[in-house]
Structure formats: C-alpha cells, structure tokens
Amino acid sequence: xxxxxxxxxxxxxxxxxxxxxxxxxxxxxxxxxxxxxxxxxxxxxxxxxxxxxxxxxxxxxxxxxxxxxxxxxxxxxxxxxxxxxxxxxxxxxxxxxxxxxxxxxxxxxxxxxxxxxxxxxxxxxxxxxxxxxxxxxxxxxxxxxxxxxxxxxxxxxxxxxxxxxxxxxxxxxxxxxxxxxxxxxxxxxxxxxxxxxxxxxxxxxxxxxxxxxxxxxxxxxxxxxxxxxxxxxxxxxxxxxxxxxxxxxxxxxxxxxxxxxxxxxxxxxxxxxxxxxxxxxxxxxxxxxxxxxxxxxxxxxxxxxxxxxxxxxxxxxxxxxxxxxxxxxxxxxxxxxxxxxxxxxxxxxxxxxxxxxxxxxxxxxxxxxxxxxxxxxxxxxxxxxxxxxxxxxxxxxxxxxxxxxxxxxxxxxxxxxxxxxxxxxxxxxxxxxxxxxxxxxxxxxxxxxxxxxxxxxxxxxxxxxxxxxxxxxxxxxxxxxxxxxxxxxxxxxxxxxxxxxxxxxxxxxxxxxxxxxxxxxxxxxxxxxxxxxxxxxxxxxxxxxxxxxxxxxxxxxxxxxxxxxxxxxxxxxxxxxxxxxxxxxxxxxxxxxxxxxxxxxxxxxxxxxxxxxxxxxxxxxxxxxxxxxxxxxxxxxxxxxxxxxxxxxxxxxxx
Ligand code: PRX
Numbered sequence: 001x002x003x004x005x006x007x008x009x010x011x012x013x014x015x016x017x018x019x020x021x022x023x024x025x026x027x028x029x030x031x032x033x034x035x036x037x038x039x040x041x042x043x044x045x046x047x048x049x050x051x052x053x054x055x056x057x058x059x060x061x062x063x064x065x066x067x068x069x070x071x072x073x074x075x076x077x078x079x080x081x082x083x084x085x086x087x088x089x090x091x092x093x094x095x096x097x098x099x100x101x102x103x104x105x106x107x108x109x110x111x112x113x114x115x116x117x118x119x120x121x122x123x124x125x126x127x128x129x130x131x132x133x134x135x136x137x138x139x140x141x142x143x144x145x146x147x148x149x150x151x152x153x154x155x156x157x158x159x160x161x162x163x164x165x166x167x168x169x170x171x172x173x174x175x176x177x178x179x180x181x182x183x184x185x186x187x188x189x190x191x192x193x194x195x196x197x198x199x200x201x202x203x204x205x206x207x208x209x210x211x212x213x214x215x216x217x218x219x220x221x222x223x224x225x226x227x228x229x230x231x232x233x234x235x236x237x238x239x240x241x242x243x244x245x246x247x248x249x250x251x252x253x254x255x256x257x258x259x260x261x262x263x264x265x266x267x268x269x270x271x272x273x274x275x276x277x278x279x280x281x282x283x284x285x286x287x288x289x290x291x292x293x294x295x296x297x298x299x300x301x302x303x304x305x306x307x308x309x310x311x312x313x314x315x316x317x318x319x320x321x322x323x324x325x326x327x328x329x330x331x332x333x334x335x336x337x338x339x340x341x342x343x344x345x346x347x348x349x350x351x352x353x354x355x356x357x358x359x360x361x362x363x364x365x366x367x368x369x370x371x372x373x374x375x376x377x378x379x380x381x382x383x384x385x386x387x388x389x390x391x392x393x394x395x396x397x398x399x400x401x402x403x404x405x406x407x408x409x410x411x412x413x414x415x416x417x418x419x420x421x422x423x424x425x426x427x428x429x430x431x432x433x434x435x436x437x438x439x440x441x442x443x444x445x446x447x448x449x450x451x452x453x454x455x456x457x458x459x460x461x462x463x464x465x466x467x468x469x470x471x472x473x474x475x476x477x478x479x480x481x482x483x484x485x486x487x488x489x490x491x492x493x494x495x496x497x498x499x500x501x502x503x504x505x506x507x508x509x510x511x512x513x514x515x516x517x518x519x520x521x522x523x524x525x526x527x528x529x530x531x532x533x534x535x536x537x538x539x540x541x542x543x544x545x546x547x548x549x550x551x552x553x554x555x556x557x558x559x560x561x562x563x564x565x566x567x568x569x570x571x572x573x574x575x576x577x578x579x580x581x582x583x584x585x586x587x588x589x590x591x592x593x594x595x596x597x598x599x600x601x602x603x604x605x606x607x608x609x610x611x612x613x614x615x616x617x618x619x620x621x622x623x624x625x626x627x628x629x630x631x632x633x634x635x636x637x638x639x640x641x642x643x644x645x646x647x648x649x650x651x652x653x654x655x
Contacts, residue, residue, distance in 0.1 A: 036445045055079065073257040081154070084319075094111050095326070100145065101330070120154075121250075130220065133160070139164075140152065165177050192225060196338055268534055269523035296428075306359070341366055387400070412427050413437070414426040439518055449467055455467070541596035607654050624647060
C-alpha cells in the first residue's frame, strides 16, 4: 500500500458545532452536490443572486462561447468594495472589520464605518491626485498593515486593477512585475517591522524603478516606521498626509462582472511569473461563499488568517472573503516566533479567535520550537482550524488537532491555488469526517476530479492529475498579456469528452472513501514553506552568476519547509579548474538568487557537478536529479542519456 493510502484515522465533526453549522451533515453536503449536478448554472445563479448586492442584475449565468475564457454572470454590474463595506453599514457600522496587531505589539481596531471612510478617502486620493482611472494598474508593495487592505479596496472602488507584490521579493522581481503589468502607480511604505526590528521597503522600490519602468508616474508611500528614506520630488508622495485632505465619500464605480479586479503574479513551470487575472463577480462570490461554508464564521466570531496579503490566501481570506461576509478579520504584521514561540497562541487568547487559518510550515515550526507553549494559553475560543498551501504531514496535523484544537476543533485542509481564487477541495467543519493529511472532498459546485489525460477518473490508490472539469466562477480569467500561455499552461494537458479541462499542475489520489489526497506538484514547480516557485525562475537567477555554465534546480523534501531548493551547478571550465572555496561560491550563488528573486528562493544545497544528465536531444532528466537529491537509488533507465556515467559522477559530488 502506498504511503498516501495507508489507512488513516477518521475524526468526526464536533456535534454541538455541527448543529449550528451552515452545512450540518453529509446529507446536506450531498444535497448541494446533487443540486449542482442537476442544474450547474442554476446552482451558481442562485448563489450569485443571494450573495451579491448587484447594481444591475446579470442576464446570463455562464458564457462559454470563448472557452477557456469563460464569462460568468454576464451583464451584471457590481462594486466589490461596496460588497465588502457599504452594504454592512446598516447592520455592522460599529463592528470591528479589521483588528491589526503590529510586530511590536501595537494594536488598532478598524470598524466597518472607519473602513468605509479610510477606503473612500484613499479612493478619492488615487482618483484625484494620482489620476488613477478604471482599468489602470496599481502595484502594491506593502507590509501587513491595514493600509494594504485600504489600498486594495480603494482600487476596487474606482475600478483600478491592483497587483500586489509580496514584500519579500527583490527589486528585480518587483521591477519585472511592474513592467509586465505596465503599472501607473506604485504604493509602498517606508518600511515595517520584522523580528522586532525595522526594515525598509522604499529603497527596494527606488532600485526597481531605476530601469525600464517609465510607465510608473508616481510613488505613494505609507509611513509605517518613520525610518529615514529618500524622496524623489515630483514622484514620491506621503500617503498619511495627503489622505487626510480627501473627501470621505467616493461613489463606487459600477463594474461589469467580468471587468478585471486584480492581478497576482505566480510561478509556473517555465519562464517568468504569470500575471493571474481575476475578475469581479465570480471571484467575490466564491470568496464570500467559502468563508461561510469552510470556516463557518458567525456574526460575533473573530477570524484570523496568518497569511501575507502578497499571496492569494491573503487576498481571498484576509481581505475580500471576510469583509464580503461582514466578518472581523485579524491582520498581523509579524512572524510566528517573535518575541517567542507563544506569540500566536497569546494572540488567540487575547482576541478570542474562533477560526484560525495557517500553513503547514508554520505548524511544523511551532510544533518544533514551542512544543509546550500552547499549554500556557487559553485556546478554548477556537472552533475551526485551517491549513493551506502545501501538503500537511499527519504528525503536524495530529499536533494541530490535539494540542491547538484540544481534539474539539475540526481541521479544514483546504486545497486551492492562486488560479482557483478560492477553496476547491476541503472538508466542511460541520459535516465532513476528516483524516490527517487529507483535503477530503470537492466543495459543492467545484467539479474537481483525479483523472488521466483523457479525463477518465483514476481508480482508488492510483496517482492522477488533479483537474477541475467544469468552469467555475472564481477561476483565473487570463494571464495578463499572454492568452496563449493561459491556454497552454492550464488547458493543454487533459481533456474530457474531447474538450480541454483545467489542469492544476498537482497530482492527487482517491482513497476508498472517494477522498482526495494531494500528492504534490507534477510539474517543475516547487513549494518551499508554502511559497510557490518555478525551478526555471531560480535557474535563470543562478545562471546570471558569472561563474555558472549550466544549472538545474529541483525540490528536495524538507521536514520543516516541505521542500527546499537544491541546485546542481556546472561551473565554467576556467572556474572549475581553479575553483575558489565551494562555500564562498555557495554564498555568492545565494546572493544572486536573493538579488534576482528574494531570500525566499535561496538554495539550501548547491552542488557543483561536472555535468547534467541530458538525453541525446539535450533535455535534462530532472527525475534523476530529484532522486539523487533525495538520496534515492536510481531505478530509472539511464541508457537514453548522452553520457550515462554522469549519474555516478553527480552522485559522488552530492554525497
Ligand atoms: O501544490 C498545491 C499547493 O499549493 C499550490 C498553489 O500555490 P499558490 O497558488 O501559491 O496558492 C497557495 C495557497 C492557496 C497548489 O498547486 N497546495 C495548496 N493547498 C494545498 C496544497 N497542497 C496540498 N494540500 C493543500 N491543502
């Protein structure tokens, strides 16, 4: 029996929780599945009618005429910032919308009414001072501070398209994204705090804008830590001063259901990062609906997702989803182990957090670093625990379940991607019996299946492709500026009934209960601490080092990070003959990676090898490199290699 299929224990939903849950048992779940099966469009139309405050109702639920560019809720008009703020003002004006805690312990509560004013003033500022119009792109390079949410919602209010770049990316990575999106405005902060110390962001923007960014007219700077930074007159403006001069009301722009809402760059198996485009109605509908079903947040609950707004989890499950449903969402600037490994548990106690959503890497880290920390705090407010971003190993899962959830909280292991906009495969906390390390079943309306290339369902225990075989409202609409790549990346691997279907890039497997276990990426994408990276991108960065002739990067399983970056480097002959200390080169190569991408992509291992295993046609056989990195015996056929002896030569360099 494969490791993934070994019989796992099953845990039932907490009875008293289930009684009050939106989906209370598997019968209710199956009814919804059936409803979607019988009338797919009707199922979605009903949800869209119920959940969205339409400015103008939609005329057609789904238009497939330009597949795979599907259109949802065609003809409808709405405004996402209205959906997230204005419509709550009658009932929830004094309710906390965002609770912010800074790294140093500074706290701020922003009510829905305050959020309304902040977003309206910001929207006016962008429109009036910076001439941002509907369809303009705004790059946001901010830390985890409430202003990040204000900026996103202000863009949504006036119809501008935001593109958030994670604050850990380097100037080069930021520049690529600015240029690709042709952004008119960049929003950043002087800096922020990490591990108790200030760090700077603005200089990274200055560096990025040095070359090729003529599209950027202005830079707007949030003062977060008042560090001494330089300002370019006529280009750089301070947000905190200007925003106070603006009018606190700004009419929300009526947006078409299919107008773009945001871009978010993510890694693929080839080439540069892709600007994943999400549009208005379908995205916000699913963000809200999954908040309700998967976290089952109630009116007086406090919900906390620890992600960064620079990733899709932060978009959908810190800002858009919680605010669309009128929930209270916590935003935390810092890291899990500063000042100590009890920080998060202390915050759960302090804010009486009811739903807590984090990544397996963090769970593993806290398990290791702070085994006894949780016992010091009262975590009894918790009802639902979530995990996302990478497969969770059963050990970490059990610790999360037993120690953090005291055996009474359901764990929702949510599988989804930047491209899916929201959850796809996940337990429902009041209904689905759960198993450690298993994402369980597709959510109602999401037709996720494990299939072969012809769309045939894989039998129990056999690995297959995780595909979504019908279009869904929150799906990626396009890759910004590259529709061809959109089609080849997602709709060229598998077909069903002769029609291309969406392939996620992940492998998966059914168990005897029809549950789906994710087995990991099947393409050249690796997942380091929940950060998705293309090996091609890291290779391109390393290749910029003057001494490097050739490079191949693979992922290596890592107990803490899930995977780590493992690079095989062939040096130029003149260097190889006269090789400086390996350790120096290792450091230099990591410096190049940090400069080109950011510290998140640094290699744990850099091995200097005499050549790479290539076929006669010049293709690198990465499977062999993955096996060597794992220390596995090579069972693959190496006879097709141009030089089969290279395998043992590489092995001897790695040991
Ligand atoms: O490989 C899957 C993994 O993360 C990838 C998506 O990465 P990204 O677009 O950055 O979005 C991360 C947050 C949604 C997937 O292709 N992944 C995500 N969730 C899980 C997962 N792998 C296993 N189990 C999950 N729950």
